Amino acid sequence: MKRFSLTKLFKGLNLTSFTLVMVFLYIPILILIIFSFNDAKIITGWKGFTLKYYAQLLKNETIQIAFRNTMLIACLSTLISTILGVLTALGLENKKFSGSKFVSILIYIPLVIPDILMGVSLALLFNFTKVNTGMLTVLIAHITFCISYTIIVIRSRLDDFDYSLVEAAMDLGAKPSTIFWKIKIPLILPGIIAAALLAFTLSIDDFIITFFTSGRGFDTLPIYVEGAIRRGTITTINSLSTIMIGLTLLLVVTTKRIRKIVISSL
Amino acid sequence: MKIIPENNPNYALQLATERKKNFTSWLLTAPALLWLIFFFLIPYLIVIIYSFLTADIYDVKFEFTLEAYRQCLTPAYLHTLFLSFRLALLTTLLCLLLGFPVAYYIARAKDKVKNTLLIFIIIPFWTNLIIRIFSWRIFLAYNGVLNNILLNLGLISQPLEIMRTDIAVILVMVYVYLPYMILPLYSVLEKLDWTLLNAAMDLGANEIISFFKITLPLARGGIFAGGLLVFIPALGSYLIPQLVGNQKSLYLGQVITYKVKNIPRNWPMASALSLILLLIVALFLIMFYVLYSHSKSRRRV
Amino acid sequence: MEEIRLENLSKDFDGFVAVENVSLSIQSGELFSFLGPSGCGKTTLLRMIAGFEIPSTGRILIGNTDITDLPPYKRQVNTIFQNYSLFPHMTVFDNVAFGLRIRKFPKNEINDRVKEMLTLVKMEDQANKYPDQISGGQKQRIAIARALINKPKVLLLDEPLAALDLKLRQHMLIELMNIHDAVGITFIYVTHDQSEAMSISDRVAVMNYGHIIQSGPPDDIYERPTSVFSAYFIGATNLITGEVIGIEDDYVQIRCPDGTGNSFEIDSTFHFQPAIGQELTISLRPEKIAISRNKPRYQEDINILRGVIEDILYLGSHTQYIVRVGDLRIRVFSQHKRVYFDDTALDWEEPVWLFWHDTDTWLIDEIPENVLTADELSEGGINHFQRSLKRPTAQ
Numbered sequence: 025m026k027r028f029s030l031t032k033l034f035k036g037l038n039l040t041s042f043t044l045v046m047v048f049l050y051i052p053i054l055i056l057i058i059f060s061f062n063d064a065k066i067i068t069g070w071k072g073f074t075l076k077y078y079a080q081l082l083k084n085e086t087i088q089i090a091f092r093n094t095m096l097i098a099c100l101s102t103l104i105s106t107i108l109g110v111l112t113a114l115g116l117e118n119k120k121f122s123g124s125k126f127v128s129i130l131i132y133i134p135l136v137i138p139d140i141l142m143g144v145s146l147a148l149l150f151n152f153t154k155v156n157t158g159m160l161t162v163l164i165a166h167i168t169f170c171i172s173y174t175i176i177v178i179r180s181r182l183d184d185f186d187y188s189l190v191e192a193a194m195d196l197g198a199k200p201s202t203i204f205w206k207i208k209i210p211l212i213l214p215g216i217i218a219a220a221l222l223a224f225t226l227s228i229d230d231f232i233i234t235f236f237t238s239g240r241g242f243d244t245l246p247i248y249v250e251g252a253i254r255r256g257t258i259t260t261i262n263s264l265s266t267i268m269i270g271l272t273l274l275l276v277v278t279t280k281r282i283r284k285i286v287i288s289s290l
Numbered sequence: 291m292k293i294i295p296e297n298n299p300n301y302a303l304q305l306a307t308e309r310k311k312n313f314t315s316w317l318l319t320a321p322a323l324l325w326l327i328f329f330f331l332i333p334y335l336i337v338i339i340y341s342f343l344t345a346d347i348y349d350v351k352f353e354f355t356l357e358a359y360r361q362c363l364t365p366a367y368l369h370t371l372f373l374s375f376r377l378a379l380l381t382t383l384l385c386l387l388l389g390f391p392v393a394y395y396i397a398r399a400k401d402k403v404k405n406t407l408l409i410f411i412i413i414p415f416w417t418n419l420i421i422r423i424f425s426w427r428i429f430l431a432y433n434g435v436l437n438n439i440l441l442n443l444g445l446i447s448q449p450l451e452i453m454r455t456d457i458a459v460i461l462v463m464v465y466v467y468l469p470y471m472i473l474p475l476y477s478v479l480e481k482l483d484w485t486l487l488n489a490a491m492d493l494g495a496n497e498i499i500s501f502f503k504i505t506l507p508l509a510r511g512g513i514f515a516g517g518l519l520v521f522i523p524a525l526g527s528y529l530i531p532q533l534v535g536n537q538k539s540l541y542l543g544q545v546i547t548y549k550v551k552n553i554p555r556n557w558p559m560a561s562a563l564s565l566i567l568l569l570i571v572a573l574f575l576i577m578f579y580v581l582y583s584h585s586k587s588r589r590r591v
Numbered sequence: 592m593e594e595i596r597l598e599n600l601s602k603d604f605d606g607f608v609a610v611e612n613v614s615l616s617i618q619s620g621e622l623f624s625f626l627g628p629s630g631c632g633k634t635t636l637l638r639m640i641a642g643f644e645i646p647s648t649g650r651i652l653i654g655n656t657d658i659t660d661l662p663p664y665k666r667q668v669n670t671i672f673q674n675y676s677l678f679p680h681m682t683v684f685d686n687v688a689f690g691l692r693i694r695k696f697p698k699n700e701i702n703d704r705v706k707e708m709l710t711l712v713k714m715e716d717q718a719n720k721y722p723d724q725i726s727g728g729q730k731q732r733i734a735i736a737r738a739l740i741n742k743p744k745v746l747l748l749d750e751p752l753a754a755l756d757l758k759l760r761q762h763m764l765i766e767l768m769n770i771h772d773a774v775g776i777t778f779i780y781v782t783h784d785q786s787e788a789m790s791i792s793d794r795v796a797v798m799n800y801g802h803i804i805q806s807g808p809p810d811d812i813y814e815r816p817t818s819v820f821s822a823y824f825i826g827a828t829n830l831i832t833g834e835v836i837g838i839e840d841d842y843v844q845i846r847c848p849d850g851t852g853n854s855f856e857i858d859s860t861f862h863f864q865p866a867i868g869q870e871l872t873i874s875l876r877p878e879k880i881a882i883s884r885n886k887p888r889y890q891e892d893i894n895i896l897r898g899v900i901e902d903i904l905y906l907g908s909h910t911q912y913i914v915r916v917g918d919l920r921i922r923v924f925s926q927h928k929r930v931y932f933d934d935t936a937l938d939w940e941e942p943v944w945l946f947w948h949d950t951d952t953w954l955i956d957e958i959p960e961n962v963l964t965a966d967e968l969s970e971g972g973i974n975h976f977q978r979s980l981k982r983p984t985a986q
Binding site: 031034037038039041042044045046048049050051052053055056059108109111112114115116117118120121122123124127130131133134136137138139140141142144145146147148149151152164165167168171175225228229231232235236245246249250253261262265268269272273275276 | 308311312314315316317318319321322323325326327329330331332333334336337340349388389391392394395396398407409410411412413414416417418419420421422424425426427428429435465468497501518522523525526527528529533543546547550551557560561564567568571575
Binding site: 483485486488489490491492493494495496499503504507508 | 641642643662663664668669670672674676677678679680689690693694737738741
């Protein structure tokens with residue numbers, strides 16, 4: 025039918041580009057996963073199924089240390105940046121707060137500046153103050169880039185907060201402290217969890233800022249992987265990557281609701 | 291007329307309550323505020339200071355000089371700036387061209403499938419960056435999957451050398467930043483009132499005219515937001531050119547990193563280049579802000 | 592002259608039949624309404640005429656040209672959308688000029704015609720405002736100007752007043768009629784509001800389940816409904832089922848069971864030939880019935896019923912009584928002229944007489960699936976009734 029050929033063309037074009045983009049987004053990852061089971065030293069061709077690279081992972085102490093470092097940094101920076109996020113968001117709730125604008129601007133700037141600049145500036149700070157780079161400096165850096173995200177996520181949750189609930193609680197005779205712990209915190213809890221999750225993901229994903237602030241001897245997983253790629257010792261990276269992708273997927277699938285909050289607040 | 295005159299005791303009470311609340315707010319925001327001052331603002335002051343110092347092999351010498359800036363303006367570094375700028379611009383445009391139909395498609399999909407489609411866009415976004423780059427290395431390598439497939443299909447007789455070229459860099463850049471473009475585009479297109487397109491067609495505009503006269507202008511906010519989200523990080527990217535590009539054409543992120551990490555170090559130059567990058571980003575932010583608020587304020591006059 | 596003709600139009604959406612076999616012709620310059628409850632297919636019909644939906648079967652003709660296959664932008668038809676659909680990023684002026692600019696008219700002609708149009712809708716001083724700066728009624732006017740400037744042969748209006756409040760709605764209704772008179776083109780108006788359709792239209796088509804139930808001038812549909820649905824959907828009515836027991840030359844006698852095992856008789860004139868023993872429905876408009884506590888004087892052509900007042904609802908311009916006759920509930924509207932009949936106000940549970948002229952009894956050759964309960968009757972909701980109506984089967 026010649027009718028509406030242009031509309032159909034548009035629709036077809038959109039569907040085609042969606043499919044192409046899907047292929048584009050997933051093909052490399054799928055290949056990586058498949059090759060993690062490939063019994064070959066180099067990446068050419070399929071030489072048969074194996075799990076030996078997964079076994080190698082378990083024996084590789086460097087990887088295990090890097091993994092432990094990553095988790096430690098991620099947990100600590102998530103904890104601290106989430107606490108700071110809750111406090112700051114609560115402080116910014118006061119619409120007449122005289123520092124509101126200054127604080128807001130300071131929060132948003134790190135989000136719109138390339139990561140590498142934060143890495144360079146922190147590297148120079150630690151050099152200038154003669155602090156030895158290592159776990160502490162990495163932790164400081166991670167908290168610095170996580171804070172903005174946690175504050176914004178929790179704050180947007182607080183903005184949606186229905187204040188009439190507080191009034192209802194007061195009407196029913198609740199004290200301010202009761203209102204805070206029994207009404208406010210439970211209602212913004214999904215936002216807090218979402219913020220923590222986001223901070224955790226950002227922390228385990230970060231390469232560039234860690235690269236600038238970690239000294240020799242303190243590797244996180246991304247730092248290790250990058251080094252291994254550069255050195256060409258890549259046999260275990262496929263399997264390591266597959267495990268990390270699996271963990272991410274698990275996180276994404278199990279926290280559907282929380283992910284929604286993160287998306288809607290950014 | 292003031293409802294509560296200043297000499298009314300209630301006024302003083304109200305003022306005191308407000309002061310108390312304000313103080314509490316300062317107290318609550320203080321930890322994050324101090325943290326950002328110490329670890330975000332002050333480091334930039336140090337960057338500014340360092341950019342005027344003299345370079346040393348391992349550290350800096352505290353002697354004032356403009357040498358770093360002078361070097362930044364030499365053709366070699368201007369070329370780096372140009373390359374980075376071109377890469378970021380190209381990445382942004384390609385992301386827009388590729389992302390718009392995708393965002394459009396998802397926004398017009400049935401409500402039930404919308405979320406699923408969005409998740410498919412977001413999953414790569416939550417996967418570790420290095421892993422994603424690494425997977426492209428496997429895919430594009432000289433003896434990698436793509437070449438194998440093409441050779442077996444008989445489409446080429448010689449493996450293509452894509453890895454370690456600018457094409458690979460752009461490909462992976464688009465791959466990594468595409469979700470940043472799709473999500474803001476989707477969020478404006480999702481809110482678009484589709485009956486407006488019906489109205490335009492009713493008034494004589496065909497699909498192409500209504501797209502350019504209605505859809506595109508109304509999606510401007512998303513295009514701006516997506517453009518910034520892609521352009522700014524692309525401008526300072528290090529990892530992608532480092533892992534899939536060649537060492538002949540270095541990008542800004544790589545140069546800055548080398549000046550900090552490699553021996554001989556040149557921290558003043560790293561600082562100066564960082565400040566130039568910061569300046570470009572700031573200019574772009576201001577430009578977009580002005581353009582955006584202009585297009586919005588026209589409606590509010 | 593005939594302006595637009597629909598021939599056997601049908602539309603189904605994945606098995607759901609929205610419009611079924613509709614044929615109709617609308618005269619040039621006519622103000623024609625499609626009236627029906629939501630989901631009756633009236634909007635789909637309109638969208639097919641506008642070109643937004645492709646008919647599953649049938650043809651649409653404007654004048655003598657078949658436009659069934661033309662995309663919306665090639666039809667000499669314009670639409671006023673339910674929420675106006677003004678382009679938010681364009682000024683009032685640019686919105687109105689849109690159609691002319693698409694057709695590449697010279698600039699000064701566009702200017703003149705936009706100004707002329709804005710004057711017609713009394714919006715000449717708002718040209719530089721944006722849609723979010725003007726009120727609902729003003730948006731409505733701009734939508735009209737934006738459509739009419741293209742000099743369409745037919746203007747389609749899809750529930751154009753639905754978004755306005757009552758007072759503004761009444762005002763805009765008159766304005767719309769004035770505009771219609773001024774431009775003289777064909778208007779096709781879609782609404783679920785029967786009073787809107789009745790007051791504005793030259794002709795109305797009552798729709799339900801994708802069919803045109805009845806079409807004709809408003810008074811025809813109100814006074815002479817040919818189906819139970821149009822009797823009930825337009826205005827309020829009492830529906831009583833009964834059996835024909837006697838036929839004289841110009842009237843019939845109908846026996847109506849009252850639900851308690853007893854029955855009463857109603858006389859009626861008729862417009863179709865009933866047969867003895869035939870079951871049919873009587874439609875009795877509440878305002879045609881008189882109510883009194885005194886028995887009226889016997890007259891040959893007057894129907895008289897005895898009942899008890901069950902409910903009284905004061906409605907300002909009139910009072911509604913629900914009167915129990917056996918197990919039936921009869922609704923009566925009485926204007927406040929009770930001095931003619933009674934000195935004191937009627938009261939709850941008071942026995943009363945109902946009476947009306949034979950010619951006010953209206954017979955419908957159809958039996959609804961089930962008769963309304965008293966609750967549904969007093970709520971007066973059409974939905975209850977719709978539910979009880981059988982979906983017509985396709986022929």
